[in-house]
Amino acid sequence: MKTKLIIILLLCAGIFAGCSKDKSISKESNQVTLNFRLTANGEPLQPGTNYINGSGETFTVSTFKIYVSSFSFRNVGTSQISNTDPACFLINMQDPASLKANVTLSSGQFNQLVFYVGVDSNRNVSGAQTGSLDPLNGMFWTWNTGYIFAKFEGNSSVSSNIGNSFVYHIGGFRTGENAIRKIILDFPGDQTITSGNIGTEIRLDIDLDRWFTGVNNISIASTPVWMEPGGLSLELADNYATMFSIQDIITP
């Protein structure tokens, strides 16, 4: 009887996750809160504060925005996977509310979080959209249809660009220019989430140091500006994929 109940609950959760028009989510659905913290040089990110990147360049940050989407859980050992919540979120340094996102995921025994940086190719060409994908958010290339997945702007005395500014608009979804990155994060210390995730909170850090060093060494002096798919967008995509880590999981 208990197994049947769990199966029914799982089915319901699955249906709710895929059927975004259904507004009648019951109390038993499994809501997980994702709590993001932006950091640089080991401390919480503050606009205007001086930081040093891997190339020894001092910089300040004025804008940092990044899309994350399609969250799911999995279990490396058993290969069990949860549903995928298709929602995409725009994390914005200037908007504290955007650092918290809620996803609805089916219950089970999991030890990994899986998600994507960027907006999937389908949504890039689906025309005018709302919410986090509204072009009002300034994350859409008007001359070359597609979303800017990550926007990182600031100032550095080493930058030859106007006003010593540096400007990185990273995106691209076409073959050979794909800046979408799949992120797989182990839960810290072999922790697992079991039988229902209500009230679970996952705390993640986004380490901006790795924007400059994750895989490729990026120097502001060498390239202070990049605003199109391909080229440096691919190098920075590989870098931004390494920025994320799970610091803590709070279960009720």
Next chain:
Amino acid sequence: MIISFFIAVWLMESCKKNDLENNPAATPLAIVIPPGFPPISDAYLNNPITQEGFDLGKKLFYDGRLSKDGNFGCNTCHQQFAGFATFDHNLSHGFNNQFTTRNAPALANLAWYREFHWDGGIKSLEVQPLAPLTASNEMAETIENVLLKLQQDEDYRKKFKAAFGSEEINSQRMLKALSQFMGMLVSANSKYDQVKQGKNSFTAAEQRGYDVFVQKCSSCHKEPLFTDQSFRNTGLPTDPYLNDNGRMHITHRAEDSLKFKVPSLRNIYVTQPYGHDGRFYSIGAVIDHYRFSVVNGPTTDPLVKNKISMSDFDKLDLLVFLRTLTDSTFLNDKRFAQPQ
């Protein structure tokens, strides 16, 4: 607890693809497929056209307030009497005495197009207006500001409600309404079309010109759209000031260098000047380019590499034929004209 579930639902809803719903009381409008035309693209499957959406789109299209100083509506560069191109301008005027960098394309039969702009950088007609709206040398506005202006106008609030069911004015509704208007700009009633439907006949010169056209032009300027929507390098020497490498700017592929979208020839007699940078002030000049002046490079199209030869008589007949592509009913259609 309940609030957080509602927030979860709202967040899930917040980046759905295209969930915009029309006002159920709105009157459906259909794009009538002219005889002999292929099916339209899928673009209107999630943006069904209604009279109210069309009317809203039209008001937006003709509204200078979508630009920073109120002077540049879409209609400023897309003039109905010029086939919705910019009459007599190689490049168009934008904000603060600036010019655009390419010739404004004529707007007709857009529901059949897969990509937009000379370099095909735009994949959906819905998002095309974002480019001129926000370009500092064109309309020089921000989306936030445009929406603010619209929200303050009672007539817009009424029209948004009539089209979409509520007075909410957001970017998606604005863009979809514009797309609904533009999708209805169908040009298929020129003399050529009437001949094809058996309702009229070519003069002898027009018929000869049509034969020349079929033989020498129709591979790229394919009927009935008069474009095959491909990107080709037609051997135009690069303007050193504009330095425009065309499609390569979008795809980053060397083989796309200097390739531009084959434009439709419909209404060509009123859409001058011609070419991606409007360098040709007469159709005769374009024809003579193909006859005498093609510059060959690594990406020059094989169909023009050896130039396109024709006698002066052929050229004159061809010009006479091309005149039959002028669709006066389209150019004068009150449905598409500036709202009074």
